[in-house]
Amino acid sequence: MASCARLTLAHWTAAATFLVAATYLAGFPLCSGQLDALRQLRQDVPGDMFLLDRDNKTGNSSKDCLQKSEKLQCPDPDIRFYLYVGTSGEADEINTTDPEWFAQSQFNPDAPTVMLVHGYRGGDSLMPTVVLKNAYIKLGTYNLITVDYGPLVRTPCYVQAVNNLKPVAKCISHMLSYFRLNNVYTEKFTCVGFSLGSHICGLIDNYVTEKLERIIALDPARPLLSNRRDNQKLDPKDAQQVLVFHTNAGFYGQTGWTGTIDFCVNNGAQPYCQKTRRLVRRPSLDEQLCSHAHAVCYMAQSLWKERAQMGEPCANRCPQNNFFDRRGIPVPMGEFTPSYATGTFCVKNEFPPYCLGADETDPTFGDERCCPVYPNKTRKRIGQMLSERRTQRRWKMWNRFEDDYL
Ligand SMILES: *[C@@H]1O[C@H](CO)[C@@H](O)[C@H](O)[C@H]1NC(C)=O
Numbered sequence: 523m524a525s526c527a528r529l530t531l532a533h534w535t536a537a538a539t540f541l542v543a544a545t546y547l548a549g550f551p552l553c554s555g556q557l558d559a560l561r562q563l564r565q566d567v568p569g570d571m572f573l574l575d576r577d578n579k580t581g582n583s584s585k586d587c588l589q590k591s592e593k594l595q596c597p598d599p600d601i602r603f604y605l606y607v608g609t610s611g612e613a614d615e616i617n618t619t620d621p622e623w624f625a626q627s628q629f630n631p632d633a634p635t636v637m638l639v640h641g642y643r644g645g646d647s648l649m650p651t652v653v654l655k656n657a658y659i660k661l662g663t664y665n666l667i668t669v670d671y672g673p674l675v676r677t678p679c680y681v682q683a684v685n686n687l688k689p690v691a692k693c694i695s696h697m698l699s700y701f702r703l704n705n706v707y708t709e710k711f712t713c714v715g716f717s718l719g720s721h722i723c724g725l726i727d728n729y730v731t732e733k734l735e736r737i738i739a740l741d742p743a744r745p746l747l748s749n750r751r752d753n754q755k756l757d758p759k760d761a762q763q764v765l766v767f768h769t770n771a772g773f774y775g776q777t778g779w780t781g782t783i784d785f786c787v788n789n790g791a792q793p794y795c796q797k798t799r800r801l802v803r804r805p806s807l808d809e810q811l812c813s814h815a816h817a818v819c820y821m822a823q824s825l826w827k828e829r830a831q832m833g834e835p836c837a838n839r840c841p842q843n844n845f846f847d848r849r850g851i852p853v854p855m856g857e858f859t860p861s862y863a864t865g866t867f868c869v870k871n872e873f874p875p876y877c878l879g880a881d882e883t884d885p886t887f888g889d890e891r892c893c894p895v896y897p898n899k900t901r902k903r904i905g906q907m908l909s910e911r912r913t914q915r916r917w918k919m920w921n922r923f924e925d926d927y928l
């Protein structure tokens with residue numbers, strides 16, 4: 523095992539772009555075929571229409587990577603905050619050095635406030651978090667603050683990106699203190715983070731005195747983070763409620779129990795992302811990335827209450843060795859997860875969430891970028907209806923529970 527890990531490490535040095543993949547392989551129990559897998563990864567990367575269209579390998583090298591220190595001065599020009607209110611989709615950059623900015627902004631003190639934090643290679647309008655940003659704007663009932671720290675997480679700078687998490691969290695806390703001066707308190711904020719962004723949501727707790735009301739962690743990133751101490755990554759004490767989706771457990775996403783409530787979705791690997799499994803004997807990189815990114819689509823879908831996936835109580839690991847449905851009181855996953863629910867819940871769902879065309883009664887529901895397969899195949903549609911019926915049954919159970927006990 524040790525010699526295998528070294529071999530992988532040598533490879534990793536040679537191909538820094540594939541750091542994430544190499545980290546995965548270093549933890550993979552089997553050694554044979556690792557080189558083939560790496561070659562396969564190289565071939566898989568350029569072609570993926572779903573996510574990797576902006577991963578241009580002819581771009582920067584590691585010497586262009588930006589590394590901030592925790593001693594940085596906030597605000598920092600590489601960490602920007604944009605406010606979106608209502609359905610207009612018009613960005614208003616938050617200017618914490620301007621005492622007048624808040625009063626002039628459209629900030630609605632009666633609406634819930636959500637901070638959306640992207641992950642590696644992300645940005646204000648980049649995949650996959652842009653899907654969720656657009657979903658919040660479509661509903662128009664939130665103050666949405668997007669945190670854009672794109673320059674600090676450019677490819678191939680994963681190591682620097684991980685080291686930039688604390689500086690970004692520090693500048694978010696600085697932005698929160700500006701809101702506090704204007705009588706908007708940290709307890710009122712929900713932080714929704716994808717991948718590395720989940721850990722940023724958790725690290726904010728290192729710099730503020732009141733806890734965030736809620737963190738929604740969309741498949742918190744695993745590579746280089748799983749062995750860190752609690753104050754270096756997301757942990758269950760970082761907010762009053764820490765809600766975690768696991769959609770790619772053990773590869774890009776963390777395994778195990780990370781929040782106050784964890785949802786293990788399809789045992790940590792999404793079936794509709796499978797494309798090349800049979801050819802390469804193990805999931806390819808783009809398949810893993812598709813599973814990882816779909817955490818965002820599950821969250822977007824959950825903003826429409828009756829469409830949220832339902833989770834059922836199950837054993838507290840993700841992935842599990844023996845995955846099966848346990849019967850218990852189901853809870854909705856995402857925006858409408860009740861604050862008192864804790865533990866691990868399993869979600870089973872065969873079809874891509876928030877895929878455009880998923881709902882025949884509302885053709886505008888969803889986003890095309892959440893569809894790894896075309897939604898218009900009759901066979902899929904029938905399957906989808908069955909799957910929806912199952913979800914409806916779980917909702918009925920939940921509503922009965924709510925009526926009887928709450
Ligand atoms: C990749 O980047 C290079 C230079 O930055 C550019 O010329 C090329 O068009 C890009 N390719 C794609 C597919 O975006």
Ligand SMILES: *[C@@H]1O[C@H](CO)[C@@H](O)[C@H](O)[C@H]1NC(C)=O
Pocket residue numbers: 578581582586676677
């Ligand atoms: C490369 O780095 C420069 C400077 O940091 C930046 O302006 C540019 O956008 C980067 N290009 C890519 C493709 O990330």
Ligand SMILES: *[C@@H]1O[C@H](CO)[C@@H](O)[C@H](O)[C@H]1NC(C)=O
Pocket residue numbers: 615617619620621
């Ligand atoms: C923020 O406000 C300050 C003070 O009013 C001003 O000098 C600065 O140009 C503003 N920055 C941006 C990005 O608008």
Ligand SMILES: *[C@@H]1O[C@H](CO)[C@@H](O)[C@H](O)[C@H]1NC(C)=O
Pocket residue numbers: 896897898
């Ligand atoms: C299914 O949808 C895709 C993408 O929207 C489209 O290109 C294709 O023609 C459609 N197929 C049928 C049979 O309608």
